[in-house]
Amino acid sequence: MADQSKSLVNTVELGRAIRRNREEMGLSLRDVADETGVSASTLSRIENGTGKPDADNIARLTAWLDMPVERVMSGRKTEEGTDNSAVVYFPHEAMPDIVEAHLRADRNLTPETAKALSELFRVAYQQFSAPGQDARGRNKRK
Amino acid sequence: MADQSKSLVNTVELGRAIRRNREEMGLSLRDVADETGVSASTLSRIENGTGKPDADNIARLTAWLDMPVERVMSGRKTEEGTDNSAVVYFPHEAMPDIVEAHLRADRNLTPETAKALSELFRVAYQQFSAPGQDARGRNKRK
DNA sequence: CCGCTCTGTTTCATACGTGAAACAGTGTAC
DNA sequence: GTACACTGTTTCACGTATGAAACAGAGCGG
Numbered sequence: 057m058a059d060q061s062k063s064l065v066n067t068v069e070l071g072r073a074i075r076r077n078r079e080e081m082g083l084s085l086r087d088v089a090d091e092t093g094v095s096a097s098t099l100s101r102i103e104n105g106t107g108k109p110d111a112d113n114i115a116r117l118t119a120w121l122d123m124p125v126e127r128v129m130s131g132r133k134t135e136e137g138t139d140n141s142a143v144v145y146f147p148h149e150a151m152p153d154i155v156e157a158h159l160r161a162d163r164n165l166t167p168e169t170a171k172a173l174s175e176l177f178r179v180a181y182q183q184f185s186a187p188g189q190d191a192r193g194r195n196k197r198k
Numbered sequence: 199m200a201d202q203s204k205s206l207v208n209t210v211e212l213g214r215a216i217r218r219n220r221e222e223m224g225l226s227l228r229d230v231a232d233e234t235g236v237s238a239s240t241l242s243r244i245e246n247g248t249g250k251p252d253a254d255n256i257a258r259l260t261a262w263l264d265m266p267v268e269r270v271m272s273g274r275k276t277e278e279g280t281d282n283s284a285v286v287y288f289p290h291e292a293m294p295d296i297v298e299a300h301l302r303a304d305r306n307l308t309p310e311t312a313k314a315l316s317e318l319f320r321v322a323y324q325q326f327s328a329p330g331q332d333a334r335g336r337n338k339r340k
Numbered sequence: 341c342c343g344c345t346c347t348g349t350t351t352c353a354t355a356c357g358t359g360a361a362a363c364a365g366t367g368t369a370c
Numbered sequence: 371g372t373a374c375a376c377t378g379t380t381t382c383a384c385g386t387a388t389g390a391a392a393c394a395g396a397g398c399g400g
Binding site for chain 1: 356357358359360361
């Protein structure tokens, strides 16, 4: 009998991800409610990790987060350990953006912390990047 | 306001997949119930497509089927987007490793600089990561 | 025939997730 | 001041998914 007690839905992570994303965008609960079709009350409960959202709402919210559902519904055994399938190589000058995106996606960080870290990283990276050979014009976008 | 009415869970496909898999293996509903932790009655309902299973049961059953949850919960597929092709979701605590790997892959940095940056990042990240939150145990029974 | 064991299905009471609406702060304007 | 508009949270009635148990067959051995 496969462990009937344990909840396979990571409500805490989902809640944190939503709150982070929402605050980053400067949206209210009711704004997100309008966008996703999930009521503000339910959103509040999910962000605070009380109870467990039903499948429809999980689908709506992960879609809104542009996040894979597996991230939240961990029925599968995800070969724990350094899953380097997550490591991808990328256009080199986009590094700060990539890091920033990753930081934003990291629900262990508050939005403020994520922003601070990405700023720190951006500065440090640009400081140290290509001190001598940045003759090649292609640089950070935006 | 995203379609509030439409169900985002493909119960029919899930039910069919389960029944096919189960009959292929020559298992009874109660066998699968024992393996997955989903009761036989619920399994019967799901196989016949009546009602909508909750998130936990979907997780359990897709795991048993070794089927990606996206197959059944079609909130939306990650297709377009702002060049997040390089941005992937990753194991939560592996963030510093990811960044380090990226830095190492960056040809604009000397190995020394890459190492220094990754060290800096690692320290800063661990410093700010996960301030107080821990997994709040929410299993009342067992 | 009866009894037994298996099957899938269907009650049934319970638990709980849900959205609307009420609530409690917090600004901000007048 | 006191209105007003916003915020997040909580209350509430309701719908519904759930598992245990009851049910209805089917197949088989005595």
